[in-house]
Amino acid sequence: MPSTPDLLGRRLLFFTGKGGVGKSTVSAATALLAAEAGQRVLLVSADGKGDIAAFFEHAPVGFRPEKVYPGVKAMAMDTEASLREYLRLNLRMPFPARLGPLAKALDFVATAAPGVKEILTIGKICWDVRESLEGRARWDLVVVDAAATGHIVAQLGAAQAIEELVTVGPVRSQTGWMTEILSDPATTALNVVVTPEEMPVHETIDLVDRVRAELSVPFGTIAVNRVLPELFTRSEEAAFAALRRPEAVVALAGVAGPGAGTVLEAADLAVTLRRTRAAHLARLREAVDLPLVYLPELFVRAEGMRVTRMTADALGEELGV
């Protein structure tokens, strides 16, 4: 097994994963962990959902980074705002007045050539990273709650795609440095969040292959989320089996009340679930030679800061922070 990477030593961390596996939670937890280690962190929601801030019990954020926690600023990607910023910084084009029709046109062009929207997302992120690399630092670390597995290759490969499509023009000349940042293993890492279930594992394996075939973005770690606890050791397993025998259940119910049988049944369910998930995990480990970190299933009431905190603690332990 490859050793756990120095994730927090990078400048740019992407988190992808199949929908519903806890990609945003792990992104937020990573931001929290880094901030508490003394870093200035920018947390970016790449799909434009401002509710990433909810993981810090903060109201939704927009394109302008807002402080959501000491050391953590969060922003939601907005391709139109990103274009405005790009034009202002690069082309020195003064035209807030002209932006109405331009925004519409952008929407259109972006639909026709999907790389455009992605390049505005990835370009903005890379720009922030470059600024800090060149000492105009506002951030020590940029954490991106990136596109889901189905879309991440298009997102990260936008610079490459543009290079293929647009043969000349300023956009073309802008893509080289992005690719450089994105492919530098000292700077960037793509992380995959997965749960030990069939489809997420399947998509993760596919994704790792695709990224390696099509992009030069280095991988960081695979964060396995919602790992159920191993209930029993080998000898305890034998004891549990004995306890499930009718005469033992009767004896237990006599002391612990009529619910004892139900409690044992629930434990059996927990064991079975764990076993099924372990099989998927085994498949993942076999197919992918990347370091894995394990985050436990959290038996808590709701999402929010509590979950972010607990996930950050578990992540810190796994990463040795």
Add this chain to the structure above:
Amino acid sequence: MNVSISGTPRTPGTDRLDAAGLDRLLAAKEIAIFCGPGGVGKTSVAAAAAAGAAARLGGKVLVVTVDPARRLADALGLAGIGNLERPVPLERLKEAGLMGTAKPQTESKGKPQGSSLWAAMLDTKRSWDDLVLRHAPDEATAYRILENRLYHNITARFVQSHDYIAMERLHEIHQSGAYDLIVVDTPPTRNALDFLEAPQRMAEFFGGRLLRWLTMPYRFAGRRGARMVNLASKPFYQVADRILGSAFLEDIAEFFLNFQSMYDGFVQRARSVERLLHDRRTTFVVVSTLEAAPLREAEFFMAELVERRLHLGALVLNKALPDYLLDEAGAASARLLATDPGPAAAAATAAFDPCTAPGGSGASPGITDATVRRVLQTVGDSFLNFQLVAKREAELRSELSRVPECVLRVPYFESDIHDLSGLARLSEHLFVPR
């Protein structure tokens, strides 16, 4: 003719959950569209509903699926084939306990006699190619489109392209009249509503003023090699040219000029699809799990369906934890075991012992009292953990403010659904027990 199960909102708190199955709904509909947030098991539920409908209601049933797990695709006989509709072999359905075995085909009215399950996978790329080949005005135009550098990009990555082609295919299959019931598993989208709007947006996209504006200089200048005459004065072209370069703009224009030749067809079919979605023979089944985020999305989606006057037929809550986890007696025992496992361990150990336990099934060598105590403590803790989650689920369920009449709960299966007998088991929870 249509038994319309209304999708009107119910007052919260009326807990008539798990009342029926999909029987009545699917018996009256020709199209059932399964939708909902990603990662909730939509594909399995849709496939199980189709299999169950074929077995119980009879008729020729097709499930159109988008991205099934590989093993499930294998089970449905979809591995390696593209867009073709394929029958799932009857023997395999029988083996799985779907069709035939429980109720032989001697049934009255002969309903199940002709029943069969078909499956098809949606291959976006191939569907687009087919569409272009079929609807372009001539072969030369078709190939010009297929060979355009942007064509692949647009059809493969255009966010709505999957949704559009899914709807287009649905319309085409329905129009063929080949099936009694078509069950559609919708593509995973960032926004579950995208596919509803896809036909409309597609028509707007190709007919939009913006497109005409963009391609205008080329329409008059002939095909390739058009010059950006007079455009320097227009701020849009100025900006676009500076950002993207004119060669790129020319590519876009060429693509759309060719594509526009199919415009009338697009508008017409978009309208037909729209009509089909609103038809009384079409119903929507929303699938979710009982987790906060997916459920929020599902609720929003249900509200939108009602808003758009689309037929909300059922809500399926998948991967629900079993009810016994809510059991108060269980909780009491679990608390006791978690905090003070000693006495229970002693009693249980005594029961293992063949000398002290009359009728005991034999000694269990090597199981010490300390081990049993640890196990009981773990078991108690684990119950309380899972109960917390089960209670959270129950609370979320009771908070559902706008639900269709038919709400079904499918339990968490200990293993993934990847074969026909798995689908059979899942379908037991979607239909009225036989």
